[in-house]
Amino acid sequence: MRCPVGFRPLFLLGERAVETMDEGSVAERVRHLAEQTAIDHGLELVHAEVAGPEGHPIVRVFIDKPGGVTHEDCSEMSNHLGTVLDVEDFIHSAYTLEVSSPGLERGLYQLADYERFAGRTAKIKTRTPLDGQRNFHGRIAGMADDSVILDDRTSGRVRIPFADIAKANLEVDVDEEFRHAGEREATDRHLMKHSS
Numbered sequence: 632m633r634c635p636v637g638f639r640p641l642f643l644l645g646e647r648a649v650e651t652m653d654e655g656s657v658a659e660r661v662r663h664l665a666e667q668t669a670i671d672h673g674l675e676l677v678h679a680e681v682a683g684p685e686g687h688p689i690v691r692v693f694i695d696k697p698g699g700v701t702h703e704d705c706s707e708m709s710n711h712l713g714t715v716l717d718v719e720d721f722i723h724s725a726y727t728l729e730v731s732s733p734g735l736e737r738g739l740y741q742l743a744d745y746e747r748f749a750g751r752t753a754k755i756k757t758r759t760p761l762d763g764q765r766n767f768h769g770r771i772a773g774m775a776d777d778s779v780i781l782d783d784r785t786s787g788r789v790r791i792p793f794a795d796i797a798k799a800n801l802e803v804d805v806d807e808e809f810r811h812a813g814e815r816e817a818t819d820r821h822l823m824k825h826s827s
Contacts, residue, residue, distance in 0.1 A: 657681055657688075660721055665692045668712045674704060677733045678740050681722075688726045690716070693733040700732045739799040745771055745779045752802040755781060757795045767791065768802065 662679040669676040674694045683689035694700055694708055709730040716722060739745060739753060748771055755767045769783040779791045779799075 657722065660719070661690055661692075661716070664715050664719065665712055668708060668715060669694055672704070672708055672711065674700065674708060678738055683727070686724050688722065688724065690722070690726055690728045692728070692730045693738070694730065695733055695737070705730045705732070735803045736800045739796075739801065742774060742777065742793055745774055745793075748801060749773045752804050753781070753799055754802050755779065755791060755799040756797050757791060758797045759795060761789065761791065761795070762786070 658679070658681045661681055662676070665679040666676040674696050677693040677695050679690070679692045681688050681690055692708065692712065694704065696704065709728055712730065713728050716726075716728070736754075737748075739748065739755075751771055752769065753771050757765050757767070759765070764783075764786060767781055767783045767786070767789060769781045772780040772782050772788065774780065775790065777793050779793060779796070781789050781791060783789050
């Protein structure tokens with residue numbers, strides 16, 4: 632018998648089929664379907680997770696695209712992914728589906744995220760202390776040998792093994808956000824002035 636990716640075998644007990652799946656495989660299947668749905672809609676899947684109680688899980692999906700996602704993007708992704716999840720029917724209880732943008736403090740989940748956002752400020756928490764420190768704040772300097780190089784505000788340049796990162800996300804650089812907002816406002820004024 633062939634097993635779909637992320638599934639364990641289907642066992643038949645009398646007339647009832649019982650599917651054995653652990654949390655990891657449910658989350659992996661959700662991630663795969665969310666990624667395909669995002670691609671179909673021209674979006675980037677930032678992260679997908681299954682959380683909450685076993686009897687009523689919460690499926691959280693974070694999407695993005697250049698220029699940011701709209702409410703319509705989230706709504707379309709939610710409707711399409713919800714339909715796919717209902718058809719696939721591998722979450723065997725009522726669930727809540729949440730689709731949203733990653734926000735300004737976007738989570739960093741893959742090695743590629745650290746390369747993409749090199750130069751940006753981030754918060755990183757490690758599973759185990761590195762030289763007595765678990766929480767780091769600073770500018771991402773880049774990657775080297777599956778480690779994140781961070782210019783930490785407290786410790787200077789540190790090398791954090793990617794496998795040891797428990798949680799990481801970008802930090803909002805308020806000065807940079809105000810600068811970008813001012814640039815957009817100046818561009819809008821220029822366009823309005825020349826469109827009259």
